[in-house]
Amino acid sequence: MDYDVIIVGGGVVGCAIARELSRYRLNLLLLDKEHDVARGASGRNSGVVHSGVQVPPGSLKAKLNIAGSKQFPKLCRELGVPWRRVGKLIVAQHKSELAKLTQMLGTGKKSGIADLKLLDKPQLKQLEPHINGIAALYSQGEAIFSPYMLNIALAENAKQNGVHIKLNTRVVGIKRLENKFKLATDNGSYTSRYVVNSAGVWADKLAQMAGITGYRIYPCRGEYRVLDKACAKMINSMVYPVPVAGYGGLGIHLTPTIDGNILIGPSAEYVKGREDYRTTGPVLNKLYREALQLLPAIDRRDFIAAYAGIRSKLCRPGSSRFTDFMICEEPKLKGFINLVGIESPGLSAAPAIAKHVGKLIAKGLKLAPNPDFNPRRKVETRLDNLSGELVCRCEQVTRREVLAAINNPLGASSLSAIKYRCRAGMGRCQGGYCLPRIVDMLRETSNEEITFHGPGSHMFIGATKELLKCS
Amino acid sequence: MQLKRELMVIGGGPAGLAAAVAARRAGVRDILLIEREDCLGGILNQCIHNGFGREIFKESLTGPEYAQIFIEQVQLSDIECWTGTLVTELTAGKRIIAANSRGLHRICAQAVILSMGCRERTRAAVDIPGTRPAGIYTAGVAQNFINLRNLMPGKRFIILGSGDIGLIMARRLTLEGAEVLGVLEKLPYPGGLPRNITQCLEDFNIPLYLKHTVTDIHGKHRVSGVSIAKVGPRGGILPGTTRKLACDTLLLSVGLIPENELSKAAGIKLDRLTGGPLVDETGQTNIPGIYACGNVLHVYDIVDQLTKEAEAVGRAAACYIKAGQSQLPLLRVQAGSGIKYVVPQQISAPGKRLLSFRVDTPGQNKYIVIKSGRKIIKRQIKQRVNPPELIQLEVNLPELSPGNIIKVELK
Numbered sequence: 003m004d005y006d007v008i009i010v011g012g013g014v015v016g017c018a019i020a021r022e023l024s025r026y027r028l029n030l031l032l033l034d035k036e037h038d039v040a041r042g043a044s045g046r047n048s049g050v051v052h053s054g055v056q057v058p059p060g061s062l063k064a065k066l067n068i069a070g071s072k073q074f075p076k077l078c079r080e081l082g083v084p085w086r087r088v089g090k091l092i093v094a095q096h097k098s099e100l101a102k103l104t105q106m107l108g109t110g111k112k113s114g115i116a117d118l119k120l121l122d123k124p125q126l127k128q129l130e131p132h133i134n135g136i137a138a139l140y141s142q143g144e145a146i147f148s149p150y151m152l153n154i155a156l157a158e159n160a161k162q163n164g165v166h167i168k169l170n171t172r173v174v175g176i177k178r179l180e181n182k183f184k185l186a187t188d189n190g191s192y193t194s195r196y197v198v199n200s201a202g203v204w205a206d207k208l209a210q211m212a213g214i215t216g217y218r219i220y221p222c223r224g225e226y227r228v229l230d231k232a233c234a235k236m237i238n239s240m241v242y243p244v245p246v247a248g249y250g251g252l253g254i255h256l257t258p259t260i261d262g263n264i265l266i267g268p269s270a271e272y273v274k275g276r277e278d279y280r281t282t283g284p285v286l287n288k289l290y291r292e293a294l295q296l297l298p299a300i301d302r303r304d305f306i307a308a309y310a311g312i313r314s315k316l317c318r319p320g321s322s323r324f325t326d327f328m329i330c331e332e333p334k335l336k337g338f339i340n341l342v343g344i345e346s347p348g349l350s351a352a353p354a355i356a357k358h359v360g361k362l363i364a365k366g367l368k369l370a371p372n373p374d375f376n377p378r379r380k381v382e383t384r385l386d387n388l389s390g391e392l393v394c395r396c397e398q399v400t401r402r403e404v405l406a407a408i409n410n411p412l413g414a415s416s417l418s419a420i421k422y423r424c425r426a427g428m429g430r431c432q433g434g435y436c437l438p439r440i441v442d443m444l445r446e447t448s449n450e451e452i453t454f455h456g457p458g459s460h461m462f463i464g465a466t467k468e469l470l471k472c473s
Numbered sequence: 474m475q476l477k478r479e480l481m482v483i484g485g486g487p488a489g490l491a492a493a494v495a496a497r498r499a500g501v502r503d504i505l506l507i508e509r510e511d512c513l514g515g516i517l518n519q520c521i522h523n524g525f526g527r528e529i530f531k532e533s534l535t536g537p538e539y540a541q542i543f544i545e546q547v548q549l550s551d552i553e554c555w556t557g558t559l560v561t562e563l564t565a566g567k568r569i570i571a572a573n574s575r576g577l578h579r580i581c582a583q584a585v586i587l588s589m590g591c592r593e594r595t596r597a598a599v600d601i602p603g604t605r606p607a608g609i610y611t612a613g614v615a616q617n618f619i620n621l622r623n624l625m626p627g628k629r630f631i632i633l634g635s636g637d638i639g640l641i642m643a644r645r646l647t648l649e650g651a652e653v654l655g656v657l658e659k660l661p662y663p664g665g666l667p668r669n670i671t672q673c674l675e676d677f678n679i680p681l682y683l684k685h686t687v688t689d690i691h692g693k694h695r696v697s698g699v700s701i702a703k704v705g706p707r708g709g710i711l712p713g714t715t716r717k718l719a720c721d722t723l724l725l726s727v728g729l730i731p732e733n734e735l736s737k738a739a740g741i742k743l744d745r746l747t748g749g750p751l752v753d754e755t756g757q758t759n760i761p762g763i764y765a766c767g768n769v770l771h772v773y774d775i776v777d778q779l780t781k782e783a784e785a786v787g788r789a790a791a792c793y794i795k796a797g798q799s800q801l802p803l804l805r806v807q808a809g810s811g812i813k814y815v816v817p818q819q820i821s822a823p824g825k826r827l828l829s830f831r832v833d834t835p836g837q838n839k840y841i842v843i844k845s846g847r848k849i850i851k852r853q854i855k856q857r858v859n860p861p862e863l864i865q866l867e868v869n870l871p872e873l874s875p876g877n878i879i880k881v882e883l884k
């Protein structure tokens with residue numbers, strides 16, 4: 003069967019596009035090389051809906067960011083993804099940083115962000131009694147959400163609306179046939195009229211497979227630490243330092259998560275490996291030190307986890323040049339749509355990116371509305387569930403919720419797939435309590451090998467006495 | 474609907490079992506014991522090695538055997554037990570919310586005994602950088618999989634931390650045919666009991682690397698190895714000592730944390746040194762009628778000691794229920810130089826009082842000095858002191874002068 007569109011990459015961008023296109027009567031396929039969606043940048047970030055204060059006005063990035071962030075309340079409501087406005091503070095700690103705050107206020111106003119204001123020290127203290135600082139720029143509209151939940155929800159809703167989703171399928175070659183593309187993968191080959199390249203940090207390589215060589219992505223790692231929920235009351239808003247020119251990110255900041263933790267990070271460091279998700283000693287120490295400057299009340303004992311994500315940067319190491327999102331149908335390769343360099347605020351922009359790509363495709367394909375399109379994802383509300391046997395004590399996840407995660411619509415089966423859907427194992431004991439229970443539940447439902455995060459990550463080598471038998 | 478009980482015991486491990494039975498024997502009729510697992514016995518159920526009960530029963534029992542004795546006592550004394558039930562909330566007014574397959578339950582009691590035990594510290598607590606592959610287990614979770622669920626987590630192990638669970642697991646893994654490349658300890662002395670060093674490591678030729686730690690974890694999908702390095706006198710990594718070891722599993726035995734989230738939310742004050750509630754000699758916390766015993770209070774090394782003290786707490790709770798009140802603390806007890814922590818942290822009534830404490834480093838021919846204010850009330854020489862071994866000393870306090878501080882020091 004020929005597809006109308008194949009989307010390569012099940013990150014938030016690919017899944018948002020898939021769901022957007024499922025509004026129309028199209029044959030759609032989404033491919034991802036991993037065993038689940040949200041395994042790339044979209045599952046490893048700060049989870050902030052940026053309003054666009056920090057992006058140069060007039061750029062495509064600014065346009066899509068501002069438009070995308072405005073769609074969040076509705077989108078999250080439709081998909082049952084928690085989202086909350088908490089506001090963002092950019093906090094000056096020295097007099098020398100005050101000018102920068104005023105300058106950012108100006109940029110933000112120019113971009114049309116209305117709810118920006120400068121706070122003096124007493125106002126800052128009133129809002130954030132635990133934060134160190136002398137003044138701040140306050141952007142009330144900014145929100146937080148669960149990025150992997152949004153990614154998963156978009157994929158599930160897309161599937162519910164008819165999109166075929168194939169996981170564990172890596173595109174390895176792209177051929178242009180007369181009026182269509184043939185994608186070779188490690189799991190069959192597929193043909194389509196349009197290809198959307200939303201391969202994240204691999205997008206330049208995927209473009210190369212199709213013969214387009216002009217792009218180059220520089221992977222830039224950001225490490226995080228996660229604070230226990232017990233610290234939730236220490237901050238109310240997101241707290242950023244004043245950005246330093248030349249630093250690859252927005253500076254190490256404190257972000258409350260929608261689930262009640264606090265994230266410290268991310269760092270910014272160019273790395274060779276595009277999936278080198280290591281955390282490193284020096285950076286973890288630096289995160290702690292810099293976070294203490296903003297929030298002296300942090301206690302080392304409250305760290306419960308650390309992780310890293312990789313940014314898809316288009317500017318080379320050492321350069322602080324602004325680079326815009328590259329989103330276009332390749333003039334030399336009609337039907338091939340590239341999305342390259344979708345770094346922050348890629349999440350915030352994703353809903354608008356999807357609409358933008360929809361318009362590009364509408365130029366070549368007739369888009370007839372899909373009469374069965376349902377924008378709502380079916381989710382059970384937490385309150386109905388809370389009574390019942392609790393499998394994960396830290397995050398208070400019930401057996402029913404874990405079962406729902408095990409039987410997820412995408413068929414992703416691993417402990418991580420379960421964790422990202424119901425949060426079992428994300429709490430302070432990091433699975434010490436729930437892991438054996440979830441393993442029991444998995445063994446009750448299937449004979450499949452139990453993995454941590456898909457093929458190669460087996461949790462067990464066999465039954466207890468097996469090693470004695472072979473020797 | 475709200476249920477009412479005289480006494481509620483939260484946690485059905487050895488501490489909760491002993492406390493419940495003792496309270497019943499002291500005349501409390503209406504007791505509810507709540508346990509989150511499907512069976513009583515707590516962590517002992519997965520401790521299938523022997524060595525339990527030497528003090529109380531004068532024989533060496535396995536964990537499940539030891540637990541069974543108390544489970545039977547609970548059953549014989551007709552104590553109501555809810556297993557498979559997790560308490561999710563406790564208030565200062567001694568009301569709880571508990572969840573199980575039948576739904577949510579609200580229960581209030583005249584007295585509550587906390588015996589929730591402890592949990593294991595994780596990778597984040599010891600800050601090991603590196604990748605996040607499969608094959609990183611805490612020792613207790615691995616023990617659970619091997620002993621209770623017939624699942625083998627790996628073949629070639631490195632164990633970080635020489636606490637007792639790590640040592641016991643080194644032996645268990647070897648017995649099950651796995652290879653234990655070594656047990657690493659960042660301190661200059663082991664964290665577990667001397668008998669476990671002999672019986673679990675030396676008898677099986679498992680190397681113990683003191684002053685060593687894991688500095689990195691390798692492997693994308695499954696652990697492929699770890700980097701280890703020597704630790705300098707001030708705790709830092711000694712440059713040039715890092716080397717890589719190939720293994721498929723890293724076992725973490727890096728300490729236990731008393732499980733006090735419920736206590737904290739109820740407003741119970743905790744001791745930063747133990748991680749457990751601040752209690753007086755009866756086990757009473759700062760909230761009258763709420764008591765704590767067992768590993769939720771501080772981490773014991775021998776279950777027999779824990780059982781005896783939990784029984785005393787059960788009796789104290791019974792007195793409280795009868796009298797409807799209890800005495801308030803008059804004195805504070807503090808850990809002085811050389812002492813890691815002391816329990817109880819407060820004294821409410823005069824008499825002979827047992828103090829339990831640990832030293833912070835090993836030593837020989839040391840004096841333990843207990844002072845009341847400036848006055849030395851007890852002095853005892855110890856040929857050997859060792860942090861893994863809990864020291865217990867009785868002091869006689871015929872009268873208490875309020876506000877006085879009792880201090881335990883090592884000289």
Ligand SMILES: Cc1cc2nc3c(=O)[nH]c(=O)nc-3n(C[C@H](O)[C@H](O)[C@H](O)COP(=O)(O)OP(=O)(O)OC[C@H]3O[C@@H](n4cnc5c(N)ncnc54)[C@H](O)[C@@H]3O)c2cc1C
Pocket residue numbers: 010011012013014015016033034035036039040041042043044045046047048049050051052171172173174200201202203204205208223224225268310311312313314344345346347348349350351
């Ligand atoms: C540290 C960090 C913090 C961030 N914080 C924020 C924030 O707070 N707010 C915000 O708006 N944005 C943030 N971002 C940016 C945001 O996360 C990204 O812009 C967004 O997630 C990119 O989504 P994506 O779908 O393009 O990429 P990804 O999520 O990386 O998805 C790409 C997918 O393509 C798949 N793939 C790649 N190659 C192939 C192939 N050959 N065959 C099949 N599948 C393939 C991958 O497996 C992956 O699933 C942050 C990014 C990072 C790294």
